[in-house]
């Protein structure tokens with residue numbers, strides 16, 4: 126089942142809040158619905174958020190009536206602001222919206238209808254390109270995966286988190302199809318259980334062997350020698366190689382280092398933010414405290430108990446064995462290599 130599909134007049138999204146107990150699709154007929162789906166994590170995962178926002182820009186443009194192209198451009202600045210204010214950490218969102226705005230900048234002497242067509246083509250290209258990038262990440266990453274490897278992953282960096290195929294899960298998927306007999310341990314990923322609800326489901330659907338563990342079991346499994354490597358996705362990679370990813374990723378990287386286990390990050394170029402010199406500059410989203418007080422909507426803590434709920438953390442570059450990108454595998458020192466991958470540009 127596809128994460129999203131563009132229907133010409135609306136964006137169809139697989140509602141990831143409902144998975145795996147319900148397979149439900151939602152129609153987004155306007156950009157506000159797309160913004161809401163991103164904010165409420167019906168669509169989530171850095172590249173998927175970027176692609177959804179690109180289609181949100183198209184829907185925003187389609188809602189524009191009357192006026193010339195410069196009025197459309199102004200209207201789209203408002204649309205972009207709404208989309209960009211949904212979630213702060215994944216840079217792919219900012220990258221995709223900026224790319225959409227740039228795509229129209231060379232068509233400003235055309236009619237609004239023609240510009241809307243340009244925007245639609247660009248969003249479709251962002252979507253198509255993401256699948257292609259993931260397959261390249263899979264190709265480069267699979268070479269790092271030994272035969273019979275037991276792989277630990279966190280959150281969901283699979284086809285659900287992207288336009289398709291996945292980044293970290295894309296590497297696992299390629300290694301599996303290369304005949305490497307891999308087995309996966311999926312962290313459940315509190316508080317929203319992307320590992321339990323999404324990764325476990327996605328891998329089971331694809332018949333890739335997967336065992337679910339709670340987040341706190343990872344260290345014990347490493348101590349028992351049951352994990353050969355860790356691979357995760359990323360929401361934003363700073364110029365020095367520091368990586369923001371789902372909360373809990375940093376703890377895994379520290380554990381992996383303590384047990385001398387390789388710790389890999391897989392991400393496309395659109396996740397690299399050369400404008401930030403290091404991870405301390407990454408804005409970490411803090412989400413609703415009820416997400417921690419409840420599991421699956423059921424209260425598991427005293428009413429009103431103080432909570433801290435950062436959705437991401439930053440793993441320092443020195444803990445990362447290598448970053449697997451669509452242009453190849455890079456290792457420390459990261460700055461020069463990441464610059465080459467992005468062409469030196471910032472988002």
Ligand SMILES: CSC[C@@H](O)[C@@H](O)C(=O)COP(=O)(O)O
Pocket residue numbers: 169170171172215279280281282283286287291292293319357358359360370371372436
């Ligand atoms: C290819 S997805 C990479 C990351 O976006 C993923 O690991 C992650 O942290 C997702 O967080 P989420 O809060 O579910 O959007």
